[in-house]
Amino acid sequence: AQKITQTQPGMFVQEKEAVTLDCTYDTSDPSYGLFWYKQPSSGEMIFLIYQGSYDQQNATEGRYSLNFQKARKSANLVISASQLGDSAMYFCAVQGGGADGLTFGKGTHLIIQP
Amino acid sequence: NAGVTQTPKFQVLKTGQSMTLQCAQDMNHEYMSWYRQDPGMGLRLIHYSVGAGITDQGEVPNGYNVSRSTTEDFPLRLLSAAPSQTSVYFCASSPNPDSVGYTFGSGTRLTVV
Numbered sequence: 001a002q003k004i005t006q007t008q009p010g011m012f013v014q015e016k017e018a019v020t021l022d023c024t025y026d027t028s029d030p031s032y033g034l035f036w037y038k039q040p041s042s043g044e045m046i047f048l049i050y051q052g053s054y055d056q057q058n059a060t061e062g063r064y065s066l067n068f069q070k071a072r073k074s075a076n077l078v079i080s081a082s083q084l085g086d087s088a089m090y091f092c093a094v095q096g097g098g099a100d101g102l103t104f105g106k107g108t109h110l111i112i113q114p
Numbered sequence: 115n116a117g118v119t120q121t122p123k124f125q126v127l128k129t130g131q132s133m134t135l136q137c138a139q140d141m142n143h144e145y146m147s148w149y150r151q152d153p154g155m156g157l158r159l160i161h162y163s164v165g166a167g168i169t170d171q172g173e174v175p176n177g178y179n180v181s182r183s184t185t186e187d188f189p190l191r192l193l194s195a196a197p198s199q200t201s202v203y204f205c206a207s208s209p210n211p212d213s214v215g216y217t218f219g220s221g222t223r224l225t226v227v
Contacts, residue, residue: 047215099211101147101162101172
């Protein structure tokens with residue numbers, strides 16, 4: 001069984017500041033993948049970034065980076081230079097090596113203030 | 115290239131009725147899965163498939179059936195709808211879950227009265 005914990009139900013951040021969204025995970029699989037998704041108020045799920053458990057370097061995708069600390073089972077999302085359009089729900093998810101679907105956390109509601 | 119298409123977008127059912135939520139993808143993805151999203155609960159996995167003819171249960175499979183007769187389609191069947199199945203349902207697909215993310219459909223909002 002896998003588990004994701006997101007301890008920040010909501011966050012308010014000033015525009016242009018950097019944001020760190022916390023995510024800790026638990027899995028018994030030696031090989032796994034970690035994902036972050038964005039869900040705007042319109043409801044669609046948008047894939048942001050992926051980190052494999054054996055990747056040596058932290059993943060980056062534009063303004064998004066994943067701070068992966070394997071020993072601490074932590075996979076925090078960092079958004080640099082936040083924008084008003086970053087306001088949304090953010091979900092962390094884990095998948096085991098068997099490609100048996102994603103286990104999601106409960107999400108963090110991020111609000112960027114001008 | 116339509117991506118992942120879910121139909122219908124909205125549906126109201128009476129308790130005890132059955133229905134099928136449709137999911138189709140045109141990207142030749144082998145991996146497909148269904149999730150439900152309830153307020154405050156995040157998304158929970160209902161069923162998943164790793165290829166045509168292969169399906170398995172996720173975290174919350176009770177009351178739902180799936181089949182995967184083709185690579186493109188992965189319908190979700192509600193056998194006898196209950197108010198507890200009121201939720202938003204998402205279908206997702208991926209070519210390789212171990213290296214890329216899943217592409218999600220736009221969701222089906224289901225209300226059971």
